[in-house]
Amino acid sequence: MSRATRQITSAMDATPLLKEIFQNKKNTRKLQEEFGKKLAVEGIKTYGEVRKDSGGNRTWMTLPKIFGLCYEDKNKIVRFTQAGKIVAKGGKPAMQIMMKQILTFQYPNRTQERENQKMDPKFKIFPYRFLIKVLLKMKNLTVQEIELFVLPVSSDEELENVCKNIKMFREKKLIANYEKHKNKYKKDHNSKLYKKYINDLANTFKNHLEFLPGISSKKDGGIHQLFIESNSKQKWKDTIKKYDIEYAIENIYPNQERKFFVDRYGLLPGKKKASTKTSKPVTKEQTKIRKIQSAIVHILEKNLNISKSKMITEIFNYTFISKTEIQRILSAFPEFVKTKYSNFEKKYLAVAGNGNKWKEFETMSNQIFSKFGVKVDHQKKIALSDGQKGFLDGYITFGDESGLIDSKAGKGFSCSNDKVGVMKDYISEASKISDKHSLRFFGYVYGRKFSNIGGFDRICKQTKVNGFRISAVNLLQMMKTYDENKISKEEIWILLQKNGEITPLDY
Secondary structure (H helix, E strand, O other), X not given: OOHHHHOHHHHHHHHHHHHHHHOOOEOOHHHHHHHHHHHHHOOOOOOOOOOOOOOOOHHHHHHHHHOOOEEEOOOOEEEEOHHHHHHHHOHHHHHHHHHHHHHOOOEOOOOOOOHHHOOOOOOOEOHXXXXXXXXXXXXXXXXXXXXXXXXXXXXXXXHHHHHHHHHHHHOOOOOOOHHHHHHHHOOOOOHHHHHHHHHHHHHHHHHHHHHOOOEEEEEEOOEEEEEEOHHHHHHHHHHHHHHHHHOOOOOOOOOOOHHHHHHHHOOOOOOOOOOOOOOOOOOHHHHHHHHXXXXXXXXXXXXXXXXXXXXXXHHHHXXXXXXXXXXXXXXXXXXXXXXXXXHXXXXXXXXXXXXXXXXXXXXXHHHHHHHOOOEEEEEEEEEOOOOOEEEXXXXXXXXXXXXXXXXXXXXXXXXXXXXXXHHHHHHHHXXXXXXXXXXXXXXXXXXXXXXXXXXXXXXXXXXXXXXXXEEHHHHHHHHHHHHOOOOXXXXXXXXXXXXXXXXXXXX
């Protein structure tokens, strides 16, 4: 096993060069050769000829990929995550971020894609955290104990049993059974090479743990033993408890694009569960698009068969945006102006702008979300903080995650103080609905206009739950994009956690 994958510090030393050479570029053999030469010049790796069929230079990208510092997108372009950009800068922040990446490394994941790296779906565990929990209970661990008793573990529920087996092994009451081990951990692996394989892997875990502050190793009777230094034990107890609360297993979805998993894994601390930041500022381009879309909806309410040239004139009358700009935006987004609408679309646009049709708008909005392949429950009754009863318009679930939707029909919706309080109650109650689902976001689907964005931002900040806003016309457009297989349900689920306005620029 190479130093590039065995030692965390070596991989961190290579990351600045990795970013300099590969960021936003396609991973090619030529760049790999350039990377290898620069690593040698910097003294990070030794000089030497690399066979053309060798993966020697590529191995230096392995750990940064495994720990979510970078990834290759579907076009083989190398992208760096927030964590990767910090590590590439070096210094104390880089060490702190690398510690976070180690402690949040999980099985299953999307950072290890080669066939021999993939884990059985039964694994749902943070292996480094589990190792530290064992160390806190057993005082020390040998490499053989890691390979025999820790590697096959698939969940935290096995902690007590693992500690019991290690104790029995030390007392000679349990013997090593590598064939049984292989059947549980990697049953398809070559039997002759298996013992070396798990020994290499266990040594790698040992070396990675030694990177963490207060975790060291010593030789006792010629055998290396990992241990937590006495003055660091309480700190590690507190750290593991904190991470167990703040970082839960991230779900892996079928056909999920790698970037959605790795970007979340590579978020900076404090942004793992829910960002506390407010919405990103709305750009001038987004403002123009929003005005044009709003105008189109008003125009279509009166005439669904209007010509494009007449539409441009009418948009100008509503917005005073120059006709040249309107033409440019409509050319970029031809889907804004349709010549044919289904009966469902016609009705949805009509009820969206009518406050008296709120019930129909809510039902139809939920129908659209159902089309995205998520489960939608309607009208869940909840208690509000003022003693009144309220209803969640839409409670949606996907895997073991959930979100809530509030549909607002009418010409305009203002997220005023009283509406902020109601949504905070909704979020509080929705988080209690099911122990099986973690609430990831709230959202507003509005008919025509959303005002008082500051109120929306306050909800995100005070509840620490991500939020989205989307107009009825944009929700219809997102449905069309989904029907055309241009966006997946996994991508939509991530998009609903945007913390801001969802527009066609997002999908």
